Amino acid sequence: MVKITAVVLAALATLAAARNCTPGLDYCGYILRDIATGNNYDAQMKSALRKLGAPVNESSMTHGLFYCIPGGDGDVQALAICANGCLNGGKERNDFCKLP
Template sequence: MKTPLPILLLTLTLTTNTLARNCTPGLNYCGRTLLNIGKYQPQIDQSLADAHVGEANGGADDLFHCVGGSNGVIRFVKYCVNGCRDEGKGASDVCN
């Protein structure tokens, strides 16, 4: 028996959504790291707007602090002039 296409698409969507995760409260993250974690672009954009900071490189080289919560709330920390470095799981990212 073949699985109907709409059911297959729904299953794939739900599976993809469950793979996305939130940041760990208390840690700092490069924007690029947040984008690899999940769908953080809207939150990055809002965080930059709230801090009255212009967007450069989509926020990829900016440093953000994870406030936490059910949606993984973040706040802008600073722009990393020389880029941002992912320090790995369980550690805060840093500016170069």
């Protein structure tokens, strides 16, 4: 019984850690993956990259810059692929592309 309780608590802790992006903020792809459980944002990111006309690969998903659309449930729009890398802007701040 103790093992079952521990497994349930671990599963709940994982769900609690997952969250949606904050509407109106820009996110690096790797940050979106960090705030989600598993690959929850991967399908949205791939679709957003296709709409942008960008390649859909690990690099573009990691270094892509995505906008969290207001009013949605964590929906995102691709803004750019950061050629020099994408940088974390900090908590509740926009992420951004690194300048050359």
